Amino acid sequence: MPADVTIYAVADLAGVGIATVSRVINGSPQVSPQTRGRVRQAIADLGYRPNRAACHLAGGRTRQARIAVLLPFFSAHFYFSVTKALAHELAGSPADLALYDIRDRSDKNRVLDRLLAERACDGLVLVGCSIGDQRCDQLERLGLPAVLIDRRHPRLPWVTIDNARGGRLMAEHLRTCGARRPGIIAGPDRAVALADRAAALDATLGGAPRETAAALESAAGAVATRELLERHPDLDALACVNDALAVGALEALRSIGRRVPDEVQVIGFDDQPFMDFIGLTTIRQPMATFGHWAGRSILTMITRPGQRPDDRLLPIHLVPRHTTRTPQEHSP
Amino acid sequence: MPADVTIYAVADLAGVGIATVSRVINGSPQVSPQTRGRVRQAIADLGYRPNRAACHLAGGRTRQARIAVLLPFFSAHFYFSVTKALAHELAGSPADLALYDIRDRSDKNRVLDRLLAERACDGLVLVGCSIGDQRCDQLERLGLPAVLIDRRHPRLPWVTIDNARGGRLMAEHLRTCGARRPGIIAGPDRAVALADRAAALDATLGGAPRETAAALESAAGAVATRELLERHPDLDALACVNDALAVGALEALRSIGRRVPDEVQVIGFDDQPFMDFIGLTTIRQPMATFGHWAGRSILTMITRPGQRPDDRLLPIHLVPRHTTRTPQEHSP
DNA sequence: CACTTGCCTGGAAGCGCTTCCAGTGCAGGC
DNA sequence: GCCTGCACTGGAAGCGCTTCCAGGCAAGTG
Structure with missing residues (x-):
């Protein structure tokens, strides 16, 4: 990623104060065209990109929730149904979805390590994979809610079928x-x-x-x-x-x-x-229901810490079609 | 989202300094069990959740790039292929994918407004949708790179088929x-x-x-x-x-x-x-190629501002099977 | 008994930015 | 010639957290 160019470097190069640089970046009309031009040039020369964390902190923006979804790219349809339902469930809320492809256990651990170390998310949805006791402890320490899709779990809320x-x-x-x-x-x-x-x-x-x-x-x-x-x-x-x-x-x-x-x-x-x-x-x-439940659950867990959503075992149905024969009532 | 409980409120309630609260949160061993207990209790009582922006800023973590992907959940296979390829392309880099479902134009504008206002991402991938001149200006002002999948564009890099x-x-x-x-x-x-x-x-x-x-x-x-x-x-x-x-x-x-x-x-x-x-x-x-190209392109645009990746028009092929008849060489 | 040694703790200095507030310089009005 | 008003600019105060540093206190040492 880009070197650590701060707003100070830009201000120095352009020969202005950091407040002015900030104004240019945020499109304030209160800057003269020449100054604006010099600052723009400096930004381009330095390849400056504002630090998002600092912007958030200083700007006092609305608190944004990030939900990380860890899932193996197994089947297109399963994947699609679940993430679509999740996205729709979260659409109204100020939360967004971050997607991580998990190919194997080490992949999963690498992603989780990074996610937790960097506090990169406020909630975790694990699809088709699980986590051990130590991880659970770690999540509890960080106050990070997590739910499981397509797996049961002794400590975390889950939704799956039998x-x-x-x-x-x-x-x-x-x-x-x-x-x-x-x-x-x-x-x-x-x-x-x-x-x-x-x-x-x-x-x-x-x-x-x-x-x-x-x-x-x-x-x-x-x-x-x-x-x-x-x-x-x-x-x-x-x-x-x-x-x-x-x-x-x-x-x-x-x-x-x-x-x-x-x-x-x-x-x-x-x-x-x-x-x-x-x-x-x-x-x-009912794959879509997996996503809906997970979205709703993680949202309540984030907004009301301590509350644990109910686990759900969803119904499944046999759909007889033409690749099997007509059932015999009294087959042995 | 949760009320604005800061680390100060927790420290007050627990009767300790904020440094100690921070230690408890980060699992430092340098805290006595009783103190740890009191702090944990205060955190739970207040429903405190650390402010991620502040953590990042103070912690000086690695700069994390976020790529926002705006796409309509049209077809499972298209969606799956593109996001899978994108995820794999980005797997090695310190960037992650945020997914936004775009049902219509107003949806798109709402999401973009929020994304830009909150500086919530460092790159934009638009799938199957486009943006106008004003938006482009806005992106340029913010120095936000963007690429298009499945659409051409006069100003932004794109990949699609004919x-x-x-x-x-x-x-x-x-x-x-x-x-x-x-x-x-x-x-x-x-x-x-x-x-x-x-x-x-x-x-x-x-x-x-x-x-x-x-x-x-x-x-x-x-x-x-x-x-x-x-x-x-x-x-x-x-x-x-x-x-x-x-x-x-x-x-x-x-x-x-x-x-x-x-x-x-x-x-x-x-x-x-x-x-x-x-x-x-x-x-x-070649849907997967869409995702690969987009991932690679957005990454270079982020790391090397000013550099514009080449647009790509990908090849397509007719696959004759059984729902059409054998071609007649000299049909009129 | 004075003096280390550790363990635990709080104070305070930033992290990089936004934004309020207080200028500065200059045009125009009296 | 002096004052008002305006357009522009810089200084500085935080935003909420991490972490360094130093201090307090109990236990261990000579």
């Missing part, structure tokens, strides 16, 4: 629709919500074969599906921990000529856009 | 594939890039019938398509200004039983995820 139940719903639906030999397409482990689904799937389906996709996109889902099917050609159903992987599975099945749902059934998770058109059976989760 | 050319590409492809009576599904006017495509489409297709979707999502696209087809049942092709609308069109065509591409061809724009699977013919635009 991913284990989601996994069970998927498994049961597949069974009900007559699946005998289901397989699982899981996602990278660092996505905890998806890992929970996979674990529940595993448990409910009793050790079904499983393949882990390298990323949360359809191409990776297609690769994983092909590998799984190579090892287990007799699979008649695929439970995918999210919709993107499920579309990848459909892609792979189409390319090797297996009919869906007659030969292989497929179920996803999320119900993101276009799944309707594609006809994917999936579990719908 | 949307008019994109519209022409769509129209020509449709013609080449034998379309005789094409229709246009346009988007809401406030999305200028899409309006440019629609205008070029209009011009190239010589007054083809056209319907404007109420929103940029497939449901709206389906509605628009149904209406257009009701007025013009003989249409044999649909040019949609983005992929979501195109999927809506496919939906509508499926629901009324028109075969694609035999009876009606469809072309979209963007090439977002799943379009591959759906088989939609479309125009691909």
Whole structure:
């Protein structure tokens, strides 16, 4: 960042007082054109940029709240829904959103360290990731409120869905629709919500074969599906921990000529856009509500310290479509 | 936001000096447990929160750059690609991203007014929207760099694609594939890039019938398509200004039983995820590059004032798939 | 018992800016 | 020729905090 040029340096160079420099910067009409010109020149020569903290402090502006959102750029739709809802929830308030991409744990810690050390925010929204006890202590010391989206937490308020139940719903639906030999397409482990689904799937389906996709996109889902099917050609159903992987599975099945749902059934998770058109059976989760709740909660925590918002476990729904068969009432 | 409780009020209540309060807040070990307790209590009672500007100023922290990103939450994929790329570009630098949702012109002006009045940022990225001469003057006065994504500008650096050319590409492809009576599904006017495509489409297709979707999502696209087809049942092709609308069109065509591409061809724009699977013919635009360029540019403008990055017109490509027919070499 | 040694604490000096207030210089009015 | 008024300018007082420095006090040392 630019060197530490202060208003004094500018004033010196222009041969005026700092008050005058300040006036020029703030567009006061009370400055003669020549002086204004000299000051402008000096500012440009020095590459001077006002120190925002000092401006705020001296100017006594309205107190601005900054909400830092830490989230992994996993899925476009999840990311979009959550941040959009957050932004809308905060739109009326004098708070704004700062976005941080968190690729892994060290990323997260680096960002948090900086954020806390520099007091760069007044509230924290953690999406799909969590923090330990020490961090919590640190936050408490700083009086920094934090909420979690898509994860539960013993000490911090959270909003999420029951991913284990989601996994069970998927498994049961597949069974009900007559699946005998289901397989699982899981996602990278660092996505905890998806890992929970996979674990529940595993448990409910009793050790079904499983393949882990390298990323949360359809191409990776297609690769994983092909590998799984190579090892287990007799699979008649695929439970995918999210919709993107499920579309990848459909892609792979189409390319090797297996009919869906007659030969292989497929179920996803999320119900993101276009799944309707594609006809994917999936579990719908209310992503926007995550953002709304988080926005409202962090705002109350900031304005009324000490008050803790209620945790929320949001409802999920099975959305049966054409990639699974009609449920059999009395399947064994 | 919380009342104006300062460190002095806390010190008074706790019966200590402000230096001690500061020590407690910053976790210095140099405070006796009883004192620490009293101060903590006073902080809680008063609901005290340190003034960030003052902390920064006194602490002499690293200068932090804030980049404000103004963007309409139009399409999940566009939004995701751009902000992700921006975030990654800025990840190494000591700059962070503040996100503002811009629904309309007044929204934009409100946000800009606040941002500038409060000196809340060091750089501006405008996505899909523009600003007038007066604003530019104001930015220059404040020495605030700004770049535009998805729009051109006479005074500010920009990155975009040639949307008019994109519209022409769509129209020509449709013609080449034998379309005789094409229709246009346009988007809401406030999305200028899409309006440019629609205008070029209009011009190239010589007054083809056209319907404007109420929103940029497939449901709206389906509605628009149904209406257009009701007025013009003989249409044999649909040019949609983005992929979501195109999927809506496919939906509508499926629901009324028109075969694609035999009876009606469809072309979209963007090439977002799943379009591959759906088989939609479309125009691909490099959204991520928008974000990368913007991030790099704004960073150089901040660090080296006066230097203006080059404008960039990025390439686009036609991606022929199954919703259009095989091109006829010598179609009239 | 005088004297270090530490621990804990408060006073006060800034951090870089805005803004009030008090000039300064100069034109015009008497 | 002196005063008023005006346009412009600089000095200086904070804004709320961190942190250096020095002081007070109890415990430990000779």
